[in-house]
Amino acid sequence: MKYAGWAATTATLRKAGFSDRVIRSAVKNRIIIRQRRGVLVLPDAPTDLVSALVANGRLTCVSAGRHHGLWVLNEPLVPHLFCRHGAAKGYVVHRESYVPTEGPHAVTSLADTLLHALRCLPEVEAAVMVESAVTQGRTTLEFLRARVPGNRNGAARRVLELVDGSADSPIEVVARLLFWSAGIRLEAQVELAGIGIVDFLLEGILIVEIDGKSHLEPRQVKKDRFRNNASTIGGFLLLRYDYEALMYSPDRVLAEVLKVLTSRGGR
Template identity: 65%
Template sequence: MDVPRFLRQAGSVARTATVLSAGFTHRDIRNAVAAGEVCRLRHGVVALPGAPSDFVAAVLGNGLLTCASGAAHRGLWLLNQPEKVHLFCRHGGPPETVVHRESLVPHGTAEPVASITDILIHGLRCLPEVEAAVMVESAVRQGVTTLPYLRQRLPGNRNGAARKMLDLVDGTADSAIEVVARLLFRSEGIYTETQVELPGIGCVDFLLEGFLIVEIDGGSHLEPRQVKKDRSRNNASTLSGYSVLRYGYADVVYNPQKVVAEVWQVLRGRVIR
């Protein structure tokens, strides 16, 4: 293996000490730089041309990407891209970043990304509750963590708010936007069931107050085959006595008041529990 290949495995950027500890020599690094395959970002840090900016920020900041900045790199859902880079740094940290201090589980990879446990704990302590719930929901859904495991790692009064956020997670959502919709409906005091199997209809995203089906449409619902399937399900739902509303990402995220108003308009037309 040569230096460029090693850097590709390490996220395209690394400290010189990391490269040397992998068995390379200073001459190997100098030759790669001279050949234009590797560039020096500063003394002690080398990278491939075009290295990801967040990885570069992490290594230059002597830290690991975590919280909202590390989520996507660990395959977790992320509702909004962070305005600043979130780093786990044991000491110091760049002033233009959000710095997290405590680490519970070593990251265990060559890339400068914190462990899933650290990313989730930092997110629960740092992010708005809906954004944190989205991250945790995806981790639970994928089976890479559990709610009891996270609760055990959030002891004491200072973690009370973070533990409370875990109550928003049930692991039933198929996407980040479904988490947002579920929390939106339940915050209104609406009896909300998720991923309900209805005879003759199939599995629906939400069943509100036992009779209103709400479906959250992703990009695949614009495909002709899916449009036909959705139309058939809508008809079957109506013929079975259910009401149906459908919403997309933009509706739920950018116009939740409209969604709630329309849901209540339907619910008030029927007797609720």
């Protein structure tokens, strides 16, 4: 049942060879829980999945992201639910399904999750989720683009134009879109002689590195110091930013980047 999505219908268990007597015994001994008529769940099933089943729906959009192993920039204040019928109070409700999930799963298919995100979330948040799936090789931009045709999906297609599959982390997507928004020419994950692969090279002269938690480790600090020196020797400028700076002070980050580029005639 865990492999099937933490839940199963009585009919599914019967088809798998479990008799009604075995199912009743499992319920009695709390090996499984009868969540509602015809639907059984494991006792340790995640609460958000159980809530989705109770609401007769499936988690989708940003609420399904982590269940699919995708990057999620911000956790939603209100859960997102795919539900064909009913009000589903307390949820952001999505009605359309593009690639349906079969069975009692409490999470929409990866395709539906991404397509709902494209049509619902702010640009950066949607781009982060799609970039994650593309980077993992689990979908393609062509597949998604073909499922958002027409004028009403113009915003979704614009998000797809922001995805290139080069990021190693969600915050790199945030940084890339920030620099693109200012019209800065950039190369991502570019290898420079004597330095190695850098996160971004802006206008051919400014290296921007995005520091994660690993950059606080002594071994990584020494490696970063070497790369910093190599960058200067190679004639490049260098700026480093962490998650907090890009998420909470993007205007300051962009102002500093533009100031450095302007001072060196990069713009």
